[in-house]
Amino acid sequence: MAKPNYTLKDKTLNGLGNLIRLLPTGTVFIYQLLNPILTNDGHCTIINKYLSGILIALCGLSCGFSCFTDSYTDNEGSTHYGIATMKGLWPTSKSMDTSSYKIGVGDFVHAFFTMVVFGVVTILDRNTVDCFFPAFESTEKTLIMVLPPVVGAISSVVFMVFPNKRHGIGYPSN
Template identity: 35%
Template sequence: MASKNQADHLESQPLLAQSSNSAGGGASRDAAEATTTTRRERGMAKAFRSTAELAKHLPTGAVLVFEVLSPAFTNGGKCQSVNRAMTAWLVGLCAAACFLLSFTDSFLDARGTLRYAVATRAGLWVIDGTPPPPPEEAARKRLKFIDFFHALLSLVVFMSVAMFDRNVGACFIPVMSYDTRQVFNAVPLAGGMVGTLLFAAFPSTRHGLGFPIPAAA
């Protein structure tokens, strides 16, 4: 009986009113779909941006230099005393570079010129000989706790790769047990994964040296 009354009520409505209700429902569905699409696009853009930002934080340059020079410095793992000393210096210099480069920054001045600086507690210290940035710009990019966190994390990631390198391991530990060899195989992968996740979870606004920056940065 209720279905019959509802049908009679719909039949009694003008066709224009029914069409308006149908159009309103379609517009609502379109708006909901557009909102869902916008959220999905924002999420994907954020994920891609976080992935691109990793290149600025991970010690890829130091690792590349180390991987190129370590075979020669370690003599392919067959180290003498001089090889051990050279390898230790190589690891130390690359580790220091990883740590110190985390405090560097670059920015665009009013003329759109790319300038390089080092973050300090007072602001930015420009290292390319050009005039200092405006006080508000320098204060906004002063040294922060997150910079020390990134520097320490970059150092840990590099050391997990360098100290567990096959040639370095053979140089300093010529005879390895099975358990030690398994640790040497697992630590670089675990260190890289943990470092990548932490860098993505706690990003930085610094651009370092040699990385392009947008005009609005």
């Protein structure tokens, strides 16, 4: 069987699709929905800072946790979701052997960089910056503008080295 020839466009779109899969859409949506409310549109009191910090932490943990979820299709065609463990997926049906879904180093690398990418998303949010760093000067704002492309480039290289083979909750299994 001949190996298909992938064009640069195919590889780029595939890489973009993998990057889009990194951040769970629901988590980012929840963050973008609740953040303006919890930060009081950037005019924070101490309570707003705590609430916004809790939101950021929970959403970051959700992004990291999603890297340890996977799905499989059983013999009857039903899709099952689970959490990757050292022994395989949990919970699992008795009829399927899910030992091939064990946690690996790549899962931890993905979780770490997914949380870093989410951190960059939070730093790009104007309300978050105004809430936590209201006195930022132009040099700090320049750093915030330079940080996303640098993190994106580093993350892209890491994700090419450790490709994501998991089909987490919300993503169809192949």
